[in-house]
Amino acid sequence: MKTSVINSTQTSGQAYGATDKEIESSKANQATIAYRLLKQDIINGAYQPGDKLLMSHLKSHYEIGAGPMREALSQLVADRLVTAISQRGFRVAEMSEEELTDIYDARAHLEALITGLAVERGDEDWEAEVLGEAHKLSRVNEVNTPEEMLEIWDSRHKSFHQSIVNGCGSSKLLELRASLLDQAERYRQLWLKQTVFSQNALEEKRQEHAELVDALLNRDKARAAELMYHHILSPIAIIKERLPG
Amino acid sequence: MKTSVINSTQTSGQAYGATDKEIESSKANQATIAYRLLKQDIINGAYQPGDKLLMSHLKSHYEIGAGPMREALSQLVADRLVTAISQRGFRVAEMSEEELTDIYDARAHLEALITGLAVERGDEDWEAEVLGEAHKLSRVNEVNTPEEMLEIWDSRHKSFHQSIVNGCGSSKLLELRASLLDQAERYRQLWLKQTVFSQNALEEKRQEHAELVDALLNRDKARAAELMYHHILSPIAIIKERLPG
DNA sequence: TTATTTAAAAATATCTACATTTTTTACTAA
DNA sequence: TTAGTAAAAAATGTAGATATTTTTAAATAA
CATH class of the missing domain: 1.20.120.530 (GntR ligand-binding domain-like)
Structure with a gap:
């Protein structure tokens, strides 16, 4: 298995802001890793409101497959930080x-x-x-x-x-x-x-x-x-x- | 493409309880379909609190692949209707x-x-x-x-x-x-x-x-x-x- | 020309089937 | 029993196939 730098760094250190949502098991799966990273990047402004979150970019940038990435994205939709349109992908939620x-x-x-x-x-x-x-x-x-x-x-x-x-x-x-x-x-x-x-x-x-x-x-x-x-x-x-x- | 009975029924009729979460586009993807069906079944008691939600069962029962099914399940975890333990799958949330x-x-x-x-x-x-x-x-x-x-x-x-x-x-x-x-x-x-x-x-x-x-x-x-x-x-x-x- | 439509191509999102990893179970021997 | 080990089951991840949307370019009409 190819172990990316991102993955090993993430899984080793205990996540700081671990909400009670994922109490169980510190060894997170790919979807959880993607969720945390992406959420942080959106909050910190690495992506601007309205930006398209291109699957191809996300996959290569975070070194995480499309499946787990979708899982993370749809959680962020529930968090209202991302919007989704079926068959048209995901965007950073607008601010107003x-x-x-x-x-x-x-x-x-x-x-x-x-x-x-x-x-x-x-x-x-x-x-x-x-x-x-x-x-x-x-x-x-x-x-x-x-x-x-x-x-x-x-x-x-x-x-x-x-x-x-x-x-x-x-x-x-x-x-x-x-x-x-x-x-x-x-x-x-x-x-x-x-x-x-x-x-x-x-x-x-x-x-x-x-x-x-x-x-x-x-x-x-x-x-x-x-x-x-x-x-x-x-x-x-x-x-x-x-x-x- | 194989169109299952479940899928065609769901996609044709407009979903009743469509929360504002998925306003856009009525033609839902597999994950959304799975989410709605599973949520309804959990609320209606088709699965009991604590029941293991076996991927193999879910896949065959709802005729939906593992990827979209995981997506639906992790949304239900956010909704607190399902609990997840990494590498050990999903269960219907307990009631107390x-x-x-x-x-x-x-x-x-x-x-x-x-x-x-x-x-x-x-x-x-x-x-x-x-x-x-x-x-x-x-x-x-x-x-x-x-x-x-x-x-x-x-x-x-x-x-x-x-x-x-x-x-x-x-x-x-x-x-x-x-x-x-x-x-x-x-x-x-x-x-x-x-x-x-x-x-x-x-x-x-x-x-x-x-x-x-x-x-x-x-x-x-x-x-x-x-x-x-x-x-x-x-x-x-x-x-x-x-x-x- | 300019705008509009159409058709093909490219880009993209999504899904499925299979491969890998991990956990659980069943079995064996101390 | 208990510990250890192999087999089975299950969860998770990947790669590639498929379907959809978007872009581009060409063709047509005003």
């Missing part, structure tokens, strides 16, 4: 202001709902976890490159929010949230660059997070939900400016 | 009281949220639609067989609820709702038989629906959301009784 609004509206309402549940249902471990993650996020300072800064801040910011919603006690709601987050990811990237490299913007976020933590630990459900709702919606304006088209 | 509680808890919160939005955002057309569907549902009477009764009542009941949530103006939230509904479907079937064939239960539902319509048309957001929340949760007790194991 309408979709941006739709996704963020849904995210804000869902995240507020989940936050409210977390306030009701979260235990002391949850409180500790939130506090810890908030602390780590507030201490993103000693970094070398701007790229590193962006990566670290984003990672800790995500962990902070994840720690909050983890208190909700509903794995189904967390799955739905994860699905929306995936769909928002390409839009979020536009906001991220703007925010992380602006001291003003960062300070504003720091403030919002502090208020959020305060409401959470004081078990003020209504206020926490309200703060979260607006916190989620706040990037929309920035993203609209930077949205191509 | 824990999952039942999880799904219905999430559904109740989400449906209440969406209902609240519908009250805020729904226009007159929405009101009219809700009223119309409520009327149709209340008039499920002149039917022949019990099976027909079940089918018609379920269909109209679903349409009634769909007409309510359609007012929310968020296609993303509606997609999430549809996903949960799919996951709930096998549990719902257990409740449905109990409910449709009991005059008491039907009357109770009729009452709840009437209250719901009243709250909706009076634009009483809080009451509508509250009623919806409990309406969704109400089947849990019945389902728990009938849940195998």
Whole structure:
């Protein structure tokens, strides 16, 4: 068997963002490998919205056969990152202001709902976890490159929010949230660059997070939900400016 | 090309429950056909929870090759109706009281949220639609067989609820709702038989629906959301009784 | 000429049949 | 029993065949 560089690299290292979708068995099959790589490349903008995903290119570029590649693509269709037309292949899903609004509206309402549940249902471990993650996020300072800064801040910011919603006690709601987050990811990237490299913007976020933590630990459900709702919606304006088209 | 009976039947008739996932092009490919058939069979109980989905059986039974069949199966894994273990194939997802509680808890919160939005955002057309569907549902009477009764009542009941949530103006939230509904479907079937064939239960539902319509048309957001929340949760007790194991 | 239709060719998507790898089962010997 | 091993079954992947769409070019009509 021909072992490609890509394959061996992938299968050896445990995937970072392994969603609960593929808990079982770390040795992934070709379709799973293709799914991860392609998803990452779409989110990171290696392919532009509307780009045709040519089977011949995908096959050679990822060194994966047509069968497994189709499997990956049709999963990405379910994730709304790719669109398919029968007999005409696959394309990277378009981005639009309408979709941006739709996704963020849904995210804000869902995240507020989940936050409210977390306030009701979260235990002391949850409180500790939130506090810890908030602390780590507030201490993103000693970094070398701007790229590193962006990566670290984003990672800790995500962990902070994840720690909050983890208190909700509903794995189904967390799955739905994860699905929306995936769909928002390409839009979020536009906001991220703007925010992380602006001291003003960062300070504003720091403030919002502090208020959020305060409401959470004081078990003020209504206020926490309200703060979260607006916190989620706040990037929309920035993203609209930077949205191509 | 060999055209199987299954294939020709499927491709000719427009599929009923075509989710927006595959809007484009009615002439579905083999993977889509397999997905629809298999999903229906799992929901209808043709395969039991935990059953192994043997490739050799699936191939011969649906007259579809391994490639497209894998594609369909991995979509069903994303839908949580099937589980996969790498190199060990696919199984029908197990059912459990824990999952039942999880799904219905999430559904109740989400449906209440969406209902609240519908009250805020729904226009007159929405009101009219809700009223119309409520009327149709209340008039499920002149039917022949019990099976027909079940089918018609379920269909109209679903349409009634769909007409309510359609007012929310968020296609993303509606997609999430549809996903949960799919996951709930096998549990719902257990409740449905109990409910449709009991005059008491039907009357109770009729009452709840009437209250719901009243709250909706009076634009009483809080009451509508509250009623919806409990309406969704109400089947849990019945389902728990009938849940195998 | 310019636009439109038609026909052939090329490119592409999709499927099937077969090959390979992995797991499971059955059997044997300690 | 238990461990080990060979055979069978099953899952997964590949290559090539087939069907469909798109492109190109030629032919026709305005």
